[in-house]
Amino acid sequence: MDNLLEVKNLKVEFELGAKAISAVNGVNLSIKSGEVVVLAGESGSGKTVTAMALTRILAPNARIKGGEIIFNGIDLLKSEERDLVKIRGKEIAYIFQEPTSFLNPVYAIGEQISEAIILHQGKSRKDALQEAAKLLESVKIKDPQRILESYPHQLSGGMNQRAFIAMSLACKPKLLIADEPTTSLDVTIETEILKLLMDLKRDFGFSLLFITHNLSIAKKIADRIYVMFRGEVVEEGTMQSIFVSPRHFHTRELIAAYEKIGKI
Amino acid sequence: MVSYIFRRLLGIIPLLLGITIISFAIIHLAPGKPTAVEQTMNPRVSPEVRLRLEKLYGLDKPLPAQYMNWLARLVKFDFGRSFTDDRLVLQKISERIPLTLTINILSLIFIFLIGIPLGVKSAIKQGSLFDNITTVFVFLLFAAPTFWLALLFMQLFCIRLGWLPISGITSLDYEYFSWWQKIPDLARHLFLPVLVSSIGGLAGISRYMRSSMLEALHQPYIYTARAKGLPEASVIYKHGLRNAILPIVTIVGLSIPGLLGGSVIFESIFALPGIGRLFFEAVMSRDYPLIMAEIVLGGVLTMIGNLVADIAYAYVDPRIKYKSS
Amino acid sequence: MKNPYLITGVIIIGFLSLVAILAPFISPYDPAMIDQNSLLVGPSLKHLFGTDSLGRDLFSRIVYGSRISLSIGIIAVGISVSLGVFLGSLAGFYGKVIDTLIMRFVDIMLCFPTFFLILAVVAILEPSIFNIMIIIGLTSWMGSARLIRSEILSLKEREFIQAEKALGASNSRIIIRHLIPNAIGPVLVNATLGIAGAILLESGLSFLGLGVQPPVPSWGNILIESKATLGIAWWITVFPGFAILVTILGFYFIAEGLKKIIG
Amino acid sequence: MVAFLFLPAFVFSQDYGDAFIEASIADARTLVPILASDSASSSVTGLIFNGLVKYDKDINLVGDLAESWEIEEEGLVIVFHLRKNVLWQDGHRFSAEDVEFTYRKLIDPNVRTPYSGDFERVKSLEILDDFTVKVTYKEPFSPGLSSWGMPIIPKHIFKNEDLNKTQYARKPVGTGPYKFKVWKTQEKIELESYRDYFEKRPYIDRVVYRVIPDEATIFLELQTQGIDSSGLSPLQFSRQTETPFFKQYYRKFRLPGFNYTYMGYNLGNPKFRDKRVRQALNYAVDKDEIIKMVLLGYGQTATGSYVPQSWAFNQQVKPVAFDKEKAKSLLAEAGWVDTDNDGWLDKDGMLFEFTLLTNQGNEERAKVSQIIQRRLKEIGIRVKIKIVEWSVFLTEFIDKRNFEAILLGWSVPREPDNFDIWHSSKTKEGEFNFIGYKNEEVDRLLIEARRSFDQDFRKTCYQRIHQILYDEQPYMFLFVSESLSALHNRFRGIKPAAIGIGYNFIEWWVPKQEQKYRIAK
Helix, strand or coil: CCEEEEEEEEEEEEEECCEEEEEEEEEEEEEECCCEEEEECCCCCCHHHHHHHHCCCCCCCEEEEEEEEEECCEEHHHCCHHHHHHHECCCEEEECCCHHHHCCCCCCHHHHHHHHHHHHHCCCHHHHHHHHHHHHHHCCCCCHHHHHHCCHHHCCHHHHHHHHHHHHHHHCCCEEEEECCCCCCCHHHHHHHHHHHHHHHHHHCCEEEEEECCHHHHHHHCCEEEEEECCEEEEEEEHHHHHHCCCCHHHHHHHHHHHHHHHC | CHHHHHHHHHHHHHHHHHHHHHHHHHHHHCCCCCCCCCCCCCCCCCHHHHHHHHHHCCCCCCHHHHHHHHHHHHHCCCCCECCCCCCEHHHHHHCCHHHHHHHHHHHHHHHHHHHHHHHHHHHHCCCCHHHHHHHHHHHHHHHCCHHHHHHHHHHHHHHHCCCCCCCCCCCCCHHHCCHHHHHHHHHHHHHHHHHHHHHHHHHHHHHHHHHHHHHHHCCHHHHHHHHCCCCHHHHHHHHHHHHHHHHHHHHHHHCHHHHCCCCHHHHHHCCCCCHHHHHHHHHHCCCHHHHHHHHHHHHHHHHHHHHHHHHHHHHHCCCCCCCCC | CCCHHHHHHHHHHHHHHHHHHCHHHHCCCCCCCCCCCCCCCCCCCCCCCCECCCCCEHHHHHHHHHHHHHHHHHHHHHHHHHHHHHHHHHHHHHCHHHHHHHHHHHHHHHHCCHHHHHHHHHHHCCCCHHHHHHHHHHCCCHHHHHHHHHHHHHHCCCHHHHHHHHCCCCHHHHHHHHHHHHHHHHHHHHHHHHHHHHHHHHHHHHHCCCCCCCCCCCHHHHHHHHHHCCCCCHHHHHHHHHHHHHHHHHHHHHHHHHHHHHC | CHHHHHHHHHHHCCCCCCEEEEEECCCCCCCCCCCCCCHHHHHHHHHHCCCCEEECCCCCEEECCEEEEEEEHHHCEEEEEECCCCECCCCCECCHHHHHHHHHHHHCCCCCCCCHHHHCCEEEEEEEECCEEEEEECCCCCHHHHHCCCCCCCHHHHCCCCCCCCHHHCCCCCCCCEEEEEEECCCEEEEEECCCCCCCCCCCCEEEEEECCCHHHHHHHHHCCCCCEEECCHHHHHHHCCCHHHHHHEEEEEECCCEEEEEEECCCCHHHHCHHHHHHHHHHCCHHHHHHHHCCCCEEECCCCCCCCCCCCCCCCCCCCCCHHHHHHHHHHCCCECCCCCCCCEECCEECEEEEEEECCCHHHHHHHHHHHHHHHHCCCEEEEEEECHHHHHHHHHCCCCCCEEEEEEECCCCCCCHHHHCCCCCCCCCCCCCCCCCHHHHHHHHHHHHCCCHHHHHHHHHHHHHHHHHHCCEEEEEEECEEEEEECCCECCCCECCECHHHHHHCECCHHHCCCCCCC
């Protein structure tokens, strides 16, 4: 199986006034088609920055200082913005941590989902809304019409996250990047969402890059795992290899945290 | 919603009472009596006459009685007559309204038309040369005393270049003009006043818009919009601007009392018969009924403005809904 | 150059404050010295900024004027901020009746045509520097009060305040040691803008003849003379106008810089 | 020379038309002339209405609506013979009824007129026939004659109106050379010529008063020819209008003023009770310097309550020369010396300092007070300057006698009777002898003069008063300022005289080819 995505020696810096702070420093990772890869690490370790860098949607003061991001054989770092916008949302889609704030408060859910469909598939607004309703059904939402007309603040976090997932899947992406999608939700909803994601993966057949600080989640879903620490990947391997013989102290810390939670 | 508005309107009454009692006390307890603004003593005006005039104005009664009297008439929308020329106060105010309103509305349009794009552009290009130049430029406008700027403009546009008339609203032969001559004539007269009265607001709105837009552009949903593959223009204008512009609605509401307010300074310089001068002269000549009427008008408008701002905001921002309970 | 606005602003205002403090050493003449032989003389080595219509040295008047104008701005805003912070923190911290009362009062003051109050007081009680400072202060505190109140409302639920309370700290200690210092950022920005506003307001009052009265030189009343000398004494238009402009700009820059620091 | 020869031809071809645009710093308050006390209202009503008498160019009383008059019974009675050919601007005939009506309204306590004082001395007013009116005074009152310069208002318009609230306050009907046309509040008042005016049809068709509340704007308007006439400050007169533009388009006029500025002492204050102190102060202040600095030379030293062009003025009274030493020695005589060498005079342990009070909004007075402050400092007197708003100035300081010294000015009426200012009975609150001046001779002369219609006798009285006042120095008389103005030079027919230039306004005209504004319908 070829790599769907291959990241080589990625470096990202942030400009803060006159200073530059390195956030990602030479990350290498790869994802094969259909694979579930977890990117683990404590907050601030550079996971999210890495994820955002993949389609270059970083904050304006971030600078990609080097490396390659090869997706489907194309180096995204060398692509023009106009080519990138065709990949974002269509080939590579994202789910974020806090669905309620990552959804635009002034547009109804339907509007936000259909936006990408109209854009990437050239459908009419009416067709796009129908498509959106179907997508909502596929994320196990019972009354899609009501949700389509609702605004984010009117829905619960879990509901918003389902809607968000539906939005991300609108164009059947090859790669879904989920950045701590369950962190802001409570545990029962977390389980539901995780289950949903895995079901959807089966149905839609995307690869999943799942970012979390929580190894218990990783253990449930991951084929392979990368552990990041201070902007670098410090360990990679299958779940088993990492749990059995963690080499880096940070991995051991994460495992310790997991075991502590497990005991409670 | 209806009951919400009703409750808010009821809430105006105690505030208004507070305002009027304070102002009534201030203006009546303050030294000075209703006299001509004219700064000459006229030996032909005998002191007996002055006393008689005071009696005719009812100023010999105790203050609370005067206030109750005034309040009783206010309930019937009777604001009384001006001390200076015995004309109905309402009439004196209302004849100033069209001009004041015109200038203020034109200024408001001008402010929004220029200020919003300027602020948005600054925010998008945050830190760029454009941003820094507009920031400094806007601060400069803000920093200049109005009358000074007005005089500089007059010397430049009216004397040096001779493009615009100095003051007034119309040319003297205006009545003999046909409509296609009237409109440019009005425009030429109003240009500088509108420009000068816009400057503060222009600077304010563009700064406000800049920070509001900056805030919007740093919101998480902007990343979502980008991640969806939306073109940058769509990201900025559809997702950023729409959110950033919401508070402007509030500002429009809050501008309502300002629409009927005037600035005595630029009205004096441009010789415009606006409300600002009326109020100023009323204060200087201790024209109590007129002062009180303007305070009531100002207070009511401010409160209505706040209400309109709140309602309008609820209307445009789906996050806010007033419970009608 | 991390914060160019702040640095520029501080340099400008620092320089002006220095000028104000050192006025007697800087000015070459007594600012009130009338000289009937040099009425309206243009800038020269003898009179750097020229003279006014009483033959007084404009440079000296502007230098001394900086004392008046800056102190009007700073003291007026000092009054307004103290009042605003005091009432705002009372309202925010104690809530309930006190909050309602204070905020109603704020509402009344906000609906009040403040310009009228200023006019009335200044016109009626003579426009001394003192009165102008006080009245500007007394009519401009509402913004600070609202800001501090809302900051405190959100702060007081935070853990460290709850912890202090649990440890039995007195209310005034919590307010003064914890709430106000944490909430003061936006108020400072507001205050800086307020100083600028007060200086401009004084010049506006001068236009109406209600500013600081001569012979005391304020930038406002110096600039006003430019009206009477239109076209023949550009220096009276330019120098005091620029003094005001640069000062206000300085304060705006500081405010902008502060905003950046608070984030 | 050639031009002179052709002059008569021009005289015959005086053209009608054009407009005269004047700036007014304030709007008129009312166009009911007997209520109007502000100068804006008065200058408008002055063109719309006539009194029975008026002053001619040499400041002599002549008939206006009255053709002639007789003074009878040793001044107790004045009989006015009215013009018979006068029509109100609405076509009604003017008659004695209107005069009587005006008088009734002037003394009606319910009418808010400030001018009742002079007319309350009238015992009765009788209509002898349609065009003859007999006015009987309680006692002879010579200033009464000039008080009949009060504009006469039409009975047929006002008889059923409350004068205080009448709509005609904003659309007056008079007998004068100009008819009311339109009043846009705070913007302009426009008049048009009354073709049937009893003297003659005025040449200028329209007169427009534009309200421009700011002096700087008025001057800028002159610079763009937006107005035809405006008063000028000394600085504008001497410097700002000395440009090719102004020389091309404007004529400037420099006329003697009817005013004087003074520093008045509160004579109840022990510091100022001693005449020598007041005289010393007069020596210590250099009036020439003030005139040079504040008026840029456009004025002269005042020596009393009358202006030099008035018949009451005493030429013999000469202003004292500026003399610091003389001032010091007079003060020393009065006991004021610097005993402790601190630079300030003292007496009985009391420092010589006082507050000089003046009103806001008058740049000239602010400057004068600063010059006086500096000069008095040189002889060891400390002056504080306090500038207060007009209404407060009147009610809190003047009326309550709550001042040490004031800097003020009087405008000087054509009628020299100034009983109200100097007579010792006029010191109550609200009256005008607020400095508390009392001199028996002056009191007597004031009364004798106002009881006599003999101008020579009155002249000796007033000249003596002039002399006494300058010697006693209840005021430090400072200066009489000239009235400076600019007038667009397309206007012809202007003949400056002692009284000013406006007296023959109906003779002014503009040649057709130079006319600027359209002809009114």
